[in-house]
Amino acid sequence: MKPGELSVGDTLPERELVCDNVQLFFYNAALWNAHRIHYDLPYATDVEGYPGLVVAGPLMGDWIAQVVDEWIEGENAELVRFEYSNRQAAYTGDKLTTGGEIAAIDGNDVTVDLYVKNADGEVITPGKAVVRIN
Amino acid sequence: MSVLTPELLTNIGKEAEPKTEVVTRRDIRKYSIATGQTLKRYLDGDEAPPLYHVALFWDVVEMDELSPDGVSIDRLLPKFPLERAMAGGLDIEYHGKIKAGDVLTANRTLTDIYEKEGRSGPLIFYEVVMEVTREDGSIAVREKTTRILR
Numbered sequence: 608m609k610p611g612e613l614s615v616g617d618t619l620p621e622r623e624l625v626c627d628n629v630q631l632f633f634y635n636a637a638l639w640n641a642h643r644i645h646y647d648l649p650y651a652t653d654v655e656g657y658p659g660l661v662v663a664g665p666l667m668g669d670w671i672a673q674v675v676d677e678w679i680e681g682e683n684a685e686l687v688r689f690e691y692s693n694r695q696a697a698y699t700g701d702k703l704t705t706g707g708e709i710a711a712i713d714g715n716d717v718t719v720d721l722y723v724k725n726a727d728g729e730v731i732t733p734g735k736a737v738v739r740i741n
Numbered sequence: 742m743s744v745l746t747p748e749l750l751t752n753i754g755k756e757a758e759p760k761t762e763v764v765t766r767r768d769i770r771k772y773s774i775a776t777g778q779t780l781k782r783y784l785d786g787d788e789a790p791p792l793y794h795v796a797l798f799w800d801v802v803e804m805d806e807l808s809p810d811g812v813s814i815d816r817l818l819p820k821f822p823l824e825r826a827m828a829g830g831l832d833i834e835y836h837g838k839i840k841a842g843d844v845l846t847a848n849r850t851l852t853d854i855y856e857k858e859g860r861s862g863p864l865i866f867y868e869v870v871m872e873v874t875r876e877d878g879s880i881a882v883r884e885k886t887t888r889i890l891r
Binding site for chain 1: 768771772774775776777778779780790791792795796799800801802804807810811812813829830831832833834835887
């Protein structure tokens with residue numbers, strides 16, 4: 608990977624993801640996170656007013672880290688910075704899409720804008736990564 | 742009128758007890774499977790994916806330490822006058838890879854509390870910085886969490 612071979616606007620491969628109960632259970636178990644909105648459907652809907660079980664925010668953060676991580680796999684580049692924010696909730700069974708595009712190239716540092724989009728195409732978890740080409 | 746009292750603001754700079762954890766292949770494997778990783782070195786547990794430290798340093802609390810909604814109470818935080826959590830996010834700097842067998846220590850500091858006027862009333866923002874260091878004291882990960890309460 609060379610900075611001169613990349614252009615602002617180049618896109619990273621998209622991936623479709625659907626979080627089911629099993630994945631959400633495994634994820635929260637790996638963290639030791641007992642927040643009821645992730646596994647107690649009557650609580651999530653009746654008490655908190657959500658339409659379903661809420662996909663954990665940092666799980667979606669991880670998904671967009673995977674977009675950039677897989678893009679640089681096997682290349683002479685490393686992830687030096689990553690950020691995301693959870694703007695809107697997603698629920699188990701939702702069809703989500705992750706992807707990204709090059710936003711800036713500054714010397715050997717490449718900034719990539721990342722996203723999780725919902726089925727309506729809205730960005731529910733935006734993120735940004737800086738990759739350094741060595 | 743501000744919802745943040747001077748007393749509340751004295752919590753800025755407060756530090757949590759450092760926590761030291763051993764990175765195990767088994768825990769990396771569980772995390773990698775749960776997050777749907779595709780790279781073999783993560784699924785094999787040799788190396789940790791970029792957000793693995795989030796799981797490694799999630800508080801292991803006892804069941805009676807959970808609030809009724811199942812959330813563990815973060816003792817680093819004061820009691821805020823607004824309690825409904827809105828969007829949150831992380832900003833992370835990386836300094837090398839995390840691998841099975843690493844011994845890592847996390848130091849968390851409440852670095853900022855501030856207020857903004859939202860469309861439907863005041864919002865409280867707070868920031869917590871977690872520095873993860875290696876056994877030789879060098880930094881592995883520096884993470885800033887920002888959370889919004891309404």
